[in-house]
Amino acid sequence: MAMGLGTYLTLGAVLFGIGAIGFLVRRNVLIQLMSIELMLNSVNVVLVASNRFMPENHTGQLFAFFVIAVAAAEAAVGLAIVLALFRIKKTVESDEAATLKH
Amino acid sequence: MTGPNFTLFIVSSLIAIAGAVSTVVARRPLRAAMGLLVHIIALAGLYLTLSAHLLAAIQVLVYAGAIVVLFVFVIMLIGPLSEQTKPAGGTLARIVSLAIMAMVTGTVAFSLVHAGGQWVGAPNDFGTVEGVGMDLYTIGLVPFELISITLTVAIVGAIALAKGRSAREIAQAKAVREAVLAQQKAGE
Numbered sequence: 001m002a003m004g005l006g007t008y009l010t011l012g013a014v015l016f017g018i019g020a021i022g023f024l025v026r027r028n029v030l031i032q033l034m035s036i037e038l039m040l041n042s043v044n045v046v047l048v049a050s051n052r053f054m055p056e057n058h059t060g061q062l063f064a065f066f067v068i069a070v071a072a073a074e075a076a077v078g079l080a081i082v083l084a085l086f087r088i089k090k091t092v093e094s095d096e097a098a099t100l101k102h
Numbered sequence: 103m104t105g106p107n108f109t110l111f112i113v114s115s116l117i118a119i120a121g122a123v124s125t126v127v128a129r130r131p132l133r134a135a136m137g138l139l140v141h142i143i144a145l146a147g148l149y150l151t152l153s154a155h156l157l158a159a160i161q162v163l164v165y166a167g168a169i170v171v172l173f174v175f176v177i178m179l180i181g182p183l184s185e186q187t188k189p190a191g192g193t194l195a196r197i198v199s200l201a202i203m204a205m206v207t208g209t210v211a212f213s214l215v216h217a218g219g220q221w222v223g224a225p226n227d228f229g230t231v232e233g234v235g236m237d238l239y240t241i242g243l244v245p246f247e248l249i250s251i252t253l254t255v256a257i258v259g260a261i262a263l264a265k266g267r268s269a270r271e272i273a274q275a276k277a278v279r280e281a282v283l284a285q286q287k288a289g290e
Contacts, residue, residue, distance in 0.1 A: 003108055005218025008152075010211045011115050015122055017207025022126030024199035030131040030177060030184060034138050037169065038122050041145055044161075052106070052152040055224040058237040061157050062245070065238070068164050069249045073256030075169045079176045080263035087266055092131075092184050095192075 008049030015042035029085065029092045033078045040071045105221040106151040114147035131184050135173045142166050154229040 019038030026032055044064040051060025082092060089096050121141030128134035142165040149158040177184050227233030238246060267275070 003105060003111060004216070004221075006215045007111070009214040009217055011118070011148075013207055013211040013214060014119065017203055017211070018119070018122040018126055020207070021200055021203045024203060025196045026126065028131060028184070030173065030180075031125070031128070031134050034125050034134050034173065037138060037165075038125060038141065041142065041165075045145065045148060048149055048152050048154050048157060052154070052224065052228075053218060053221065055222065055228050057241065058229070058234050059241070061154055061229065061234055062238055062242040064154075064157055065160065065234075066242075066245055066249050068160060069253060072164060072169055073253050075172055076260040077256050077263065079172055080260040082176060083179070083264045084266070086180055086183070090183065092180060 005049060005053045009046055012042045012046035012049070015039075015045065027093050027095050029082050029094050029097075032094060033075065033082070036078075037071060037075065040067055040074075043067060106153075110147060111151045114144045114151070117141075117144035118148060129185070131177045132174065135170055135177060138173070139166055139170045142170065152229075153224050156229060156231050156234045 016039050019035045019042060022035030022038065023032050026035065044067055047060040047064045047067070049060075051058060051064075085097055086092055118141050121137045121139075121144055124137035125134045125141060128137055142161060146158040146161040146166075149155075149161060225233070227236075
């Protein structure tokens, strides 16, 4: 069975699409943050697969490391914002965070 | 064999897609977090097919061990209100965004299926702690230091955001607000 680099890239695209659909369709901030994690992970799949395709050095895996670190920082700050929103609005629906909307 | 293991790829990619879908469609955030956990562990298996052993371990440690636990902590902290679902508003916008994203994803996915060529054999130290560490501390040294600063700033920011106000600060803010209101009233 032939399984080229394209198989991994396709899987990454599908996972990114699932994450993007979740981010756009769901209105629960927690699930939106999880969808962002899905999108970041799909990018990691593409980076690691491309690195395995050209294994002279580990540049793709280094990028994946940095993406993981940034995802950790993003999750910490994002969840702190969710907590601050919940303290003010008593809800986690993103539609409710419309104070600036006119 | 120079290419990735086919069986492990099929199994872990199917589990990864199933976990991602269950994350997105779950009604309860805690179930979504469990779907995310399954997805992340399946991705670690996927990294093993690409002989990225260190990255697979880091994926389980950092994502499953830290980020998912952080999500679960926040869901527990918010409690039952994290599950409330309003009656759907803006249904048309959701359907349109779903259709557009599905079309974009399908186009990209179908155009990429046959990309690439032959796999080549990986060097012995590919994906090991030794190999990745050597590259991390030579070609990736500056980004590595920058990412540590980023993490520190993010932690400080998260604490400052999540801390909230103490009772004394709330009383002070209330006193200031009342003083301003009284001044405005006197001005009129």
